[in-house]
Amino acid sequence: MPASFLIRKLGSIFALSGEEETALKNLPIQVAELGARQDIVHAGERPSRCFFVQDGIACSYKITGTGDREILNFHVPGDMPDLQSLHLDVLDFSICTITPCVIGFIQHDALHALCERHPRITSAFWRETLIDAAVFREWIVNARREAYSAMAHLLCELVVRLRAVGLADASSCELRITQSEFSDALGISTVHTNRVLQELRAAGLIALKERTLSVLDWEGLTSAGDFDPTYLHLRNGSGTTR
Amino acid sequence: MPASFLIRKLGSIFALSGEEETALKNLPIQVAELGARQDIVHAGERPSRCFFVQDGIACSYKITGTGDREILNFHVPGDMPDLQSLHLDVLDFSICTITPCVIGFIQHDALHALCERHPRITSAFWRETLIDAAVFREWIVNARREAYSAMAHLLCELVVRLRAVGLADASSCELRITQSEFSDALGISTVHTNRVLQELRAAGLIALKERTLSVLDWEGLTSAGDFDPTYLHLRNGSGTTR
DNA sequence: CGAGCTTTTGAACGCAGTCAACAATTGTGG
């Protein structure tokens, strides 16, 4: 029952009508299991389908002229990272898995038909892409922060977003992201990433070992990262809890 | 006839039906003239209307915890920078004028009603927000480029976007943007902005004086800026002409 | 249990920032 995931997601935004729920249940979804570091879609493609992350962590990225990979966003279960392909033909960025992932593909035809009949679902999808844009905006700002602060901000965002989908408890979460991947997300060298993480540990803000991030001082981390969760536009107050 | 602007904009994307054109003509639009450096909307607000830029240059920005202004995007005539407020209640960034501007405001109610009846207009607006997101993504990448390259990239984007709305000819355009504003957009100091612009002039790529930018070597500028206009998702080939 | 990542550490270098002063331009009021 792969559509159950979408139903849960949309159901958390507004109360689905019986008709809407039926339409979602009847969506043909093709499920695929991918290993770590696999491209899901690649820049330049003209996708004929969208996808959502059902399990695992993925990321959007671009490759610059100098060959560097710039990670633009991380994707947690429930995210639909390439919804934009519904309206923009050529993809201007790539999306790949970080950890092994379970991905659900849905053909554009089916989504267009769904949107035509169900305006509230259209709005929900549109809203989803608007939140992506808000995250991109915040990342532009984060690029100006110095590395220590930028890393703190990124960790705050990841914790809040994972918490919003039930994958983090109050203070810790599994985080199978390498320092090299953090580097590509923050645009700093792996050496510096390593040193900044050590500083955050030394400051008593976080513990990060065995692929688990523990936030030891939420107040301190948000303050170090100049983090205000408004831009994530969460419905419940997940961003403000500690 | 302020709506004519919107009609021209949407008409360039797809052929408007008579019904669609009538609906647009009947949109109540409130026109305002603003001076330079005036806030149009401010972060934290809950707008009840959207707006489009009819004349002038505006920009979106955020203020960081250290008080720095980070410009997120420039807006040229035809842009609707806060369409997102149709679906996200709280604004997470601010928008202000750079030059004196003519702005057209449209109430959310009217836009929601328009979208409900005209799915193609909904799609066009949605598409607009998706292109904004694509620009944000590219700016994240641009933040990683070194200043000389980032400035070249920004100038390329501005010329292509101004050309797309007929405000730049093949090689030059009016550009009333100060070095301090470039600095806030690129996240570099005004001193460095000045030096980078001098380098671009010395390299024979641009001339920038008396508020007019002339691109002397388009090939060279795009190459210096690692600029590929795909992310602007222009319909015609404006991005590729020289 | 060894190959290949990933993390860690040290040292030297460089892009860009800060500070400070000055020149040029733009705008404004008399």
Place this chain on the structure above:
DNA sequence: CCACAATTGTTGACTGCGTTCAAAAGCTCG
């Protein structure tokens, strides 16, 4: 139309955050 103020642009010297290069130590997983 000019004088003066304010903003914008330019230059030089010094500083520092983060890079690069190199090498070693720790993990992971076939």
